[in-house]
Amino acid sequence: MRPLFSGDGITKTPNQPTECKITGDVHKSGCRRQVMDSMLEAAIWFWIPLCMIPLGMWLSISGISKKPGLILSLIGFFLVLISAWTVPSSDSSAAGHLLLSILAPSLLLAYGIHGMVFGGNVPVGKLDSTARWSGAIAVAISIIILCLMHWYNFTPLWRDGQINPYWIVFWPTFLLFSTALCSTAAIALAGFGDNRGSEAMKLALLSVLMLGIAISAMLFDGYLTTADEFREYLWLASADIFGTFVGAGSAIGAFALVIWSYEKSLPAPGNSPPPSDDEIKHVVALANTHIGGEEE
Numbered sequence: 001m002r003p004l005f006s007g008d009g010i011t012k013t014p015n016q017p018t019e020c021k022i023t024g025d026v027h028k029s030g031c032r033r034q035v036m037d038s039m040l041e042a043a044i045w046f047w048i049p050l051c052m053i054p055l056g057m058w059l060s061i062s063g064i065s066k067k068p069g070l071i072l073s074l075i076g077f078f079l080v081l082i083s084a085w086t087v088p089s090s091d092s093s094a095a096g097h098l099l100l101s102i103l104a105p106s107l108l109l110a111y112g113i114h115g116m117v118f119g120g121n122v123p124v125g126k127l128d129s130t131a132r133w134s135g136a137i138a139v140a141i142s143i144i145i146l147c148l149m150h151w152y153n154f155t156p157l158w159r160d161g162q163i164n165p166y167w168i169v170f171w172p173t174f175l176l177f178s179t180a181l182c183s184t185a186a187i188a189l190a191g192f193g194d195n196r197g198s199e200a201m202k203l204a205l206l207s208v209l210m211l212g213i214a215i216s217a218m219l220f221d222g223y224l225t226t227a228d229e230f231r232e233y234l235w236l237a238s239a240d241i242f243g244t245f246v247g248a249g250s251a252i253g254a255f256a257l258v259i260w261s262y263e264k265s266l267p268a269p270g271n272s273p274p275p276s277d278d279e280i281k282h283v284v285a286l287a288n289t290h291i292g293g294e295e296e
Contacts, residue, residue: 038087038089038090041086041087041089041090042087042089042090042092042093045079045083045086045087046079046080046083046086046087046090046092046093046096047092048076049075049076049077049078049079049080049083050076050080051076052072052073052075052076052079053073053076053077053080054073055069055072055073055076056068056069056070056071056072056073056074056075056076057069057073059072060073080095080096080099081096081099081100081103082096082100083095083096083097084096084097084100084158088159094158094164094165094166095166097156097158097164098156098164098166098167098170101149101156101164101167102146102149102156102170104145105141105142105143105145105146105149106142108138108139108141108142108145109138109139109142109143111135111138112134112135112136112137112138112139112140112141112142113135113139114135115127115131115132115134115135115136115138116131116132116135116136116139117135118131119131119132119133119135120132120199143209143213146171146174147213149167149171150171150217150222150223150225151220151222151223152223153223154223155167155222155223155224155225157224163224163225168225168229168230168233169233169236169237171217171230171233172214172217172230172233172234172236172237173237173240173241175210175211175213175214175217175234176214176234176237176238176241177237177241178206178207178210179207179210179211179214180241182203182204182206182207182210183203183204183207185200185203186200186201186203186204186207187200189203214234217230217234218230218231218234
């Protein structure tokens with residue numbers, strides 16, 4: 001049955017004893033107390049743990065508290081993953097539910113990309129040559145799992161057997177971004193890299209594969225998503241990605257323009273005066289002290 005009111009507050013249906021509608025009853029003290037309690041639960045079990053993740057990462061990377069920061073991030077990430085059970089009344093918990101649903105294929109994808117990159121011709125951190133094959137297999141399995149989540153009954157379900165609202169946003173965005181990233185990287189490798197034709201061809205093939213999956217989803221209905229819905233969200237994802245690139249490019253361009261204009265306004269640096277006799281004698285004395293070829 002469709003909820004009368006849902007959000008980071010509470011979700012009520014007509015067969016429940018206490019109804020909290022958007023208008024009419026929300027001014028009552030009992031309903032207001034339920035809304036506030038639900039919002040407090042969402043803050044404690046979702047938003048505060050979500051803020052713990054970047055805070056812990058900053059503590060760990062900055063070196064202030066490396067191990068406690070890592071533990072803080074892991075605890076926050078775990079609480080976000082289980083938020084669909086700790087605060088099921090909060091709409092925000094759908095994000096944690098989606099993260100939990102795609103955690104396994106995402107880890108496989110990250111492992112596969114790491115193996116394919118560092119199992120190749122890299123100067124540092126080179127892995128064994130078998131890492132490229134195991135990485136390619138891991139990437140293929142992760143993509144297959146994600147496809148099954150669209151066309152089979154692995155689709156993330158959230159409330160009352162309904163599809164997770166963030167999944168239909170994530171899936172077309174992932175396909176479109178992967179296609180654009182792989183094709184751009186392939187062109188960059190072919191144009192600027194030395195002896196990188198093989199890697200560029202593999203990236204181009206992966207880009208074609210992701211594009212083929214996106215076209216298939218545009219033509220054939222998924223398990224719980226129609227092709228029309230996918231096409232609609234694909235165009236929205238295209239606008240989001242285009243806006244992200246335009247915004248990032250504009251920000252970088254504005255920053256570079258400010259730096260360029262500031263450096264241009266600075267006066268030309270003057271020549272330093274020649275060293276005095278005392279400074280020359282001091283430098284010679286230091287050189288004689290440290291250049292002798294004998295161990296101290």
